[in-house]
Amino acid sequence: MPERVILSIGTKKGQFVAEGAKTRRSFRAARTVRVGVPVYSTLIDTRGTPRIFASSCNPFFGMKVLRSTDLGKSFKETQSAPAFPKDDGRALANIWSIEPGKDKKELLVRRRARVAVPQPRQRRLVGDGRGHQQPRARAQVAPRKRRAVHAHHHPRW
Amino acid sequence: MLRVYCGGVTKLSSTAPTVRGALEELEQRHPSLHRNICDETGAVRRHINVFVNTSNVRDGEGIDTTLQPGDVVTILPAVSGG
Numbered sequence: 001m002p003e004r005v006i007l008s009i010g011t012k013k014g015q016f017v018a019e020g021a022k023t024r025r026s027f028r029a030a031r032t033v034r035v036g037v038p039v040y041s042t043l044i045d046t047r048g049t050p051r052i053f054a055s056s057c058n059p060f061f062g063m064k065v066l067r068s069t070d071l072g073k074s075f076k077e078t079q080s081a082p083a084f085p086k087d088d089g090r091a092l093a094n095i096w097s098i099e100p101g102k103d104k105k106e107l108l109v110r111r112r113a114r115v116a117v118p119q120p121r122q123r124r125l126v127g128d129g130r131g132h133q134q135p136r137a138r139a140q141v142a143p144r145k146r147r148a149v150h151a152h153h154h155p156r157w
Numbered sequence: 158m159l160r161v162y163c164g165g166v167t168k169l170s171s172t173a174p175t176v177r178g179a180l181e182e183l184e185q186r187h188p189s190l191h192r193n194i195c196d197e198t199g200a201v202r203r204h205i206n207v208f209v210n211t212s213n214v215r216d217g218e219g220i221d222t223t224l225q226p227g228d229v230v231t232i233l234p235a236v237s238g239g
Binding site for chain 1: 193198199203205
């Protein structure tokens, strides 16, 4: 029977780690990490020394995997993050789930791809340059294709 | 926010003839910084703006914008909130 129970919570507002007694009657949010960055999946990996993984889905700076080796006291980005091959043409749009893989290091990542589409050219202003100007309608762009992809990821720590 | 990925420095120099070349140099020298700026297709991330002097490259030739000696390339994440 464990002495305490660790709960790893991923939310749209960030990653939280809570701790409770072995009775599980109540939990206390012990640590907050990366507030403001959506965390769609988190994993307490009990293969060997317990580690906590979290997908950091930052719409500004891209998708990352965070790892904690001290049960949530601190998190560090793994040196590598799941990504499509460069010549594939797809970009990682989200990490929906992280699961343990076959060996101690492997993570199974369920991810969503974004297909790159040509960006519309600069919006031009119409009018004679005087007074109020209305922007033209945006160029037509094909809708983004989205699909989930399963992948094996061997992160570099 | 990006400085932690390049040892805390605020300025880097490059001799690349285009923004694309400068980003490729960045990928070699600071891969984790590059990953924050560009996705795996090489495109600049949606909320990251790259300026050459005072012009956003999105309003011109994109990352194929040519660079002249003395040009200043600024990488500026968008700020948003509610």
